[in-house]
Amino acid sequence: xxxxxxxxxxxxxxxxxxxxxxxxxxxxxxxxxxxxxxxxxxxxxxxxxxxxxxxxxxxxxxxxxxxxxxxxxxxxxxxxxxxxxxxxxxxxxxxxxxxxxxxxxxxxxxxxxxxxxxxxxxxxxxxxxxxxxxxxxxxxxxxxxxxxxxxxxxxxxxxxxxxxxxxxxxxxxxxxxxxxxxxxxxxxxxxxxxxxxxxxxxxxxxxxxxxxxxxxxxxxxxxxxxxxxxxxxxxxxxxxxxxxxxxxxxxxxxxxxxxxxxxxxxxxxxxxxxxxxxxxxxx
Ligand SMILES: O=P(O)(O)OC[C@H]1O[C@H](O[C@H]2O[C@H](CO)[C@@H](O)[C@H](O)[C@H]2O)[C@H](O)[C@@H](O)[C@@H]1O
Numbered sequence: 271x272x273x274x275x276x277x278x279x280x281x282x283x284x285x286x287x288x289x290x291x292x293x294x295x296x297x298x299x300x301x302x303x304x305x306x307x308x309x310x311x312x313x314x315x316x317x318x319x320x321x322x323x324x325x326x327x328x329x330x331x332x333x334x335x336x337x338x339x340x341x342x343x344x345x346x347x348x349x350x351x352x353x354x355x356x357x358x359x360x361x362x363x364x365x366x367x368x369x370x371x372x373x374x375x376x377x378x379x380x381x382x383x384x385x386x387x388x389x390x391x392x393x394x395x396x397x398x399x400x401x402x403x404x405x406x407x408x409x410x411x412x413x414x415x416x417x418x419x420x421x422x423x424x425x426x427x428x429x430x431x432x433x434x435x436x437x438x439x440x441x442x443x444x445x446x447x448x449x450x451x452x453x454x455x456x457x458x459x460x461x462x463x464x465x466x467x468x469x470x471x472x473x474x475x476x477x478x479x480x481x482x483x484x485x486x487x488x489x490x491x492x493x494x495x496x497x498x499x500x501x502x503x504x505x506x507x508x509x510x511x512x513x514x515x516x517x518x519x520x521x522x523x524x525x526x527x528x529x530x531x532x533x534x535x536x537x538x539x540x541x542x543x544x545x546x547x548x549x550x551x552x553x
Contacts, residue, residue: 280549283535285517289510290534293517296489297341298553304341305487306550307478307502308543310348310355312495313521316540317462319432321420326359327540329548335366336551343485346372347474349459349466349498351423352381352388362386375424375468376459376498377477393424393469396454400467401426407450413443425459425468436463461496462525475501482509491550493519493543496526503532519546 285291297304308314314334315324338344344367348355352374356362361370362383372381379390401419404426408414416433419426428447430439440463448458451467459466474494482490482505490509492502506516520533521543530536537546 279552280545282549282553283537283546285534286536287534289515290517293489293491293506293510293515293534296515297491297517297550300488301341303486303488305343305345305482305485305490306337306341306547307345307347307481307490307492309474309494309496309499309502309521310346310350310359312462312523312540313493313499313543314346314359314540317523317525321418321427321429324358326361327544329544330540331360331364331367333544333547333551334361334370335364337547338366338370340551342487343481344370345481346370347377347477347481347492347502348372348374349376349425349461350374352379352390356381356388371481373477373481375422376472376474377480378424378469378472390424394455396456397424397426397467397469400450400454400456403450404428407446408443411442411446413439417443420464422466422468425456425466427461427464427466429464431463440465459498461498462523473501474499475503475505478502479505479509482514487514489515489517491517491519493521493546495521495523495529495539497528499529500532503529519543 314326314330318324352372355372370383381388418429430436433439447465451458456467457470492506510516518534520529520536522536
């Protein structure tokens with residue numbers, strides 16, 4: 271018997287790995303025990319030249335709102351300050367997202383939809399000191415032209431996407447910025463044509479593993495696109511080795527091939543991630 275065209279569920283893609291297929295099966299078998307965690311830039315939002323213009327994919331909020339009531343929890347885990355991700359994502363006050371959690375600054379900050387507030391520790395003094403040095407530092411390297419400094423509160427980021435040769439400038443800056451960060455008790459977080467100087471002690475893997483425990487999730491889906499998502503990928507791999515099934519989704523791009531190599535499922539950018547979320551909700 272053929273299904274009616276208006277009731278046919280969208281097809282779910284098949285993960286390329288056995289572990290990924292087990293993760294998806296577990297999620298579909300007991301969605302009410304599953305955690306769905308997602309990165310923001312490059313995963314829920316298309317990459318754009320100006321970081322201040324990044325916004326969630328037009329269908330992202332609807333897909334998340336359809337899925338969230340059917341699973342244990344949906345969380346966004348991002349390098350952005352939590353409040354910025356909430357604003358750029360349009361996540362506040364959405365029917366269906368009453369329990370959304372946004373873990374910002376790689377898990378150092380937390381916004382939850384229930385309270386509508388951000389919990390954020392004070393930035394360590396090294397951030398302001400490194401920020402103050404940056405203009406002269408970049409000038410001395412001949413790298414002032416083409417870079418853009420993003421003020422992030424708990425961190426400061428140097429972007430090269432708008433340079434004539436973003437990759438060359440990124441490569442030039444990476445080591446000197448790591449030295450500058452170290453002098454101020456900070457670490458660097460390299461990303462898509464960006465080097466961030468931020469406090470140590472937290473990453474998306476720590477944030478994800480801790481949130482899995484908090485929720486008591488029995489399966490987890492994590493989707494990301496960038497190097498900063500690799501610790502979360504590693505956390506899912508560790509959970510799998512501990513018996514918690516997981517599915518790793520790579521929001522594919524030509525800029526970060528490392529993620530595609532580690533993902534169970536590679537989808538075509540934020541549009542593909544949103545289609546996957548919608549298909550999961552429809553199941
Ligand atoms: O953890 P994420 O949510 O992926 O955030 C990582 C960084 O994303 C932002 O930069 C990236 O997106 C920009 C807007 O599309 C793009 O212009 C830039 O080249 C990308 O690197 C953000 O600006 C950073 O603060 C985040 O740490």
